[in-house]
Every structure is written in C-alpha cells, then in structure tokens.
Amino acid sequence: MKPRTSVRRQLRRGLAVAGGVLPALAAGGCAWDVPQSTVIARSDFARAILDVYAIITWATIGIAAVVFAALGWVLLRYRGRPGAPMPAQVRGHTLLEISWTIAPALVLLVIAVPTIQVVFRTQQATAERGALEVVVRGWQWWWEFRYPALDIVTANELHLPAGRPVLLRLEGPDVIHSFWVPRLGGKRDVVPGRINHISLTADTPGEYPGQCAEFCGTSHANMGMRVIVHAPDAFDRWVAAQQAPLPEPQGEAAEGRTIYASQACVGCHTIRGVSAGVLGPDLTRFGARKTIAAGMLPSTPENLTAWLMDPQAIKPAAKMPALGLTEAQARAISAYLLSLR
Ligand code: CUA
Numbered sequence: 088m089k090p091r092t093s094v095r096r097q098l099r100r101g102l103a104v105a106g107g108v109l110p111a112l113a114a115g116g117c118a119w120d121v122p123q124s125t126v127i128a129r130s131d132f133a134r135a136i137l138d139v140y141a142i143i144t145w146a147t148i149g150i151a152a153v154v155f156a157a158l159g160w161v162l163l164r165y166r167g168r169p170g171a172p173m174p175a176q177v178r179g180h181t182l183l184e185i186s187w188t189i190a191p192a193l194v195l196l197v198i199a200v201p202t203i204q205v206v207f208r209t210q211q212a213t214a215e216r217g218a219l220e221v222v223v224r225g226w227q228w229w230w231e232f233r234y235p236a237l238d239i240v241t242a243n244e245l246h247l248p249a250g251r252p253v254l255l256r257l258e259g260p261d262v263i264h265s266f267w268v269p270r271l272g273g274k275r276d277v278v279p280g281r282i283n284h285i286s287l288t289a290d291t292p293g294e295y296p297g298q299c300a301e302f303c304g305t306s307h308a309n310m311g312m313r314v315i316v317h318a319p320d321a322f323d324r325w326v327a328a329q330q331a332p333l334p335e336p337q338g339e340a341a342e343g344r345t346i347y348a349s350q351a352c353v354g355c356h357t358i359r360g361v362s363a364g365v366l367g368p369d370l371t372r373f374g375a376r377k378t379i380a381a382g383m384l385p386s387t388p389e390n391l392t393a394w395l396m397d398p399q400a401i402k403p404a405a406k407m408p409a410l411g412l413t414e415a416q417a418r419a420i421s422a423y424l425l426s427l428r
Pocket residue numbers: 225226227228263264265299300301302303304307308310
C-alpha cells in the first residue's frame with residue numbers, strides 16, 4: 088500500500104493538470120471570427136447587444152476586483168499565526184447589511200435599464216418610415232420569408248438591403264422556433280398564436296448564416312438559413328429578378344414540369360402559374376437559391392435528385408415524403424426546379 092502522502096500528492100498533481108488542461112482545451116474551441124459570431128456586429132440590433140455585453144462585462148470586472156481585493160486583505164490580515172488571539176467577532180452590523188443589499192440592487196439597475204431599453208426598441212410592432220417588412224415563418228424544419236409589399240415569397244435565404252430599416256414579423260405556424268442570425272442580432276422566439284417582431288438595420292453587405300435556436304423536433308439542428316445583405320442597388324436588382332416572369336422550361340426541364348404537375352408535389356408547394364400548395368417552401372425561384380434542405384447542402388443537380396428520391400435520408404423526419412420517383416423522374420424535376428431562376 089502506498090503511503091498516504093504520495094496518494095495525496097498524485098491527487099494534487101492530477102487536479103493541477105485538469106485545472107490547467109481542461110480550460111485550455113475548452114478555450115481552444117473558441118474563435119472570434121467565425122461565421123456565427125455574436126461579437127462581430129453587422130446591424131444596429133447586434134451592436135446594441137454588444138454594448139449591453141460591454142456594460143455587463145465591466146460591471147462584473149469591477150465586482151470581481153472588489154471581491155478579490157477584500158478576500159486578499161482578509162486572508163493576509165487574519166492569517167493564522169502562533170499565539171495570535173481570536174479576531175473580533177462581528178454580529179448584526181447594520182451599516183454592512185444595508186450596504187450589501189443596496190450595492191447589488193444598484194448593479195442590477197445599471198444592467199437592467201439598458202437591457203430593457205434594447206429589448207423594447209428592437210421589438211416594436213410598428214415599422215419605421217420606409218422600413219422593409221418581411222413575414223418570417225418558422226416551420227419544421229425550414230424558414231419561409233414573405234415580402235408582402237413586393238409580392239415575393241422565398242425560403243431559407245432572406246435577402247435584405249443594407250442601410251434600410253427592416254421589420255421582421257415572426258409567425259409560428261407549427262411549434263416554437265427561434266430566429267437567430269448572430270451577426271445581425273439576438274435570438275427571438277417564433278411562437279404559435281403570437282407575433283413577435285425584430286426591427287434592425289443591417290449595415291454591411293455580405294452573407295450571414297443563421298440557425299433555429301429553440302429545440303423544435305428531430306431536425307432542429309438542420310434548420311439553418313442564410314441572410315444575404317445587399318447594397319441597395321443590388322437589392323433592387325434581386326427584387327426585379329424575383330418579380331420577372333418565369334422562363335419557359337426547355338428539354339429535360341419541360342419534362343420535369345410535367346412530372347412535377349402530375350405528382351403530389353403540387354399539394355404542398357407553390358410555383359406561380361403551376362401549383363399553389365402552402366405546406367412546403369415556395370419554389371417559384373428555387374433555382375436562384377444556393378442551398379437546399381434549409382442550408383444543409385449546396386444546390387446541385389446531384390444533391391437535389393437525391394433529396395427528391397428520399398428526403399428523410401438527408402434530413403431525418405423531414406415532412407416531405409419520398410414519392411417513389413424513379414431516378415429519371417427525380418432528375419427531370421431537379422432540372423426543372425433548377426431552371427426556375
Ligand atoms: Cu426550429 Cu429548432
């Protein structure tokens with residue numbers, strides 16, 4: 088049997104290693120400049136949240152400094168010394184008790200006032216003058232974006248103009264989801280039977296990935312989206328392209344349209360002039376999107392054909408059923424959908 092001191096020494100060494108290595112490993116997973124970074128703000132909403140973070144960070148640094156200084160002083164001043172008498176014992180110190188009740192209340196006030204201001208400012212239901220209104224619907228497991236004033240409906244890819252106020256109306260047709268595009272601002276729940284709002288102005292053109300941030304079923308993790316912020320003239324071009332008449336499909340794509348129109352696809356999907364389903368994503372301009380299955384895969388003929396033949400193999404529990412298409416049928420529909428740009 089080992090002597091007890093050696094066991095204790097090993098234990099202490101193990102704790103020191105764990106205390107040093109585990110935080111280092113955890114911190115190694117952190118990065119500043121990741122696509123879904125909350126510390127890189129690209130809208131007024133995201134910036135307002137960063138400002139609140141800064142207030143909280145400085146408040147906690149101040150509290151830590153006071154607590155550690157007091158702790159250090161007590162440890163040194165009252166350390167055990169041979170022959171030292173018992174320090175004076177304090178009980179029921181009114182001034183101390185009032186102070187440590189008021190101090191945290193003041194700290195909470197400093198944090199709460201700006202936080203509540205940001206919450207209220209960014210969830211107003213009335214649009215600013217000139218704001219672009221978009222209805223956001225969270226579905227299991229994809230995102231619908233409707234632009235009522237522009238008569239545009241799209242899915243999983245939200246296009247916004249830089250420098251113009253935007254009002255997002257969040258609707259939940261099935262279960263609770265949470266809309267979150269970290270670089271553009273905080274999460275907000277999408278709740279059935281209730282309309283939540285986000286008002287923001289994106290300031291920098293670019294692509295910002297987002298993610299459903301509330302567990303909403305089997306494929307919650309596969310409920311991604313991309314927000315594409317355009318310079319104002321590029322946004323106008325995107326709108327014009329969305330509103331332009333659809334091209335007449337040719338060759339395999341024309342054959343694909345015939346198959347699409349004769350299958351159950353039409354019961355769930357809208358393609359203007361062809362079908363008017365409302366349960367699945369609007370496919371009118373499907374070919375203009377860069378990804379399929381709510382951001383899971385790049386939009387290529389191969390990926391789309393595989394998706395059409397067996398959606399659940401790609402996205403577990405996807406609501407779209409496998410329709411028993413042959414590979415040739417799936418390829419033709421895929422050619423048709425990709426021609427819709
Ligand atoms: Cu939708 Cu999680």
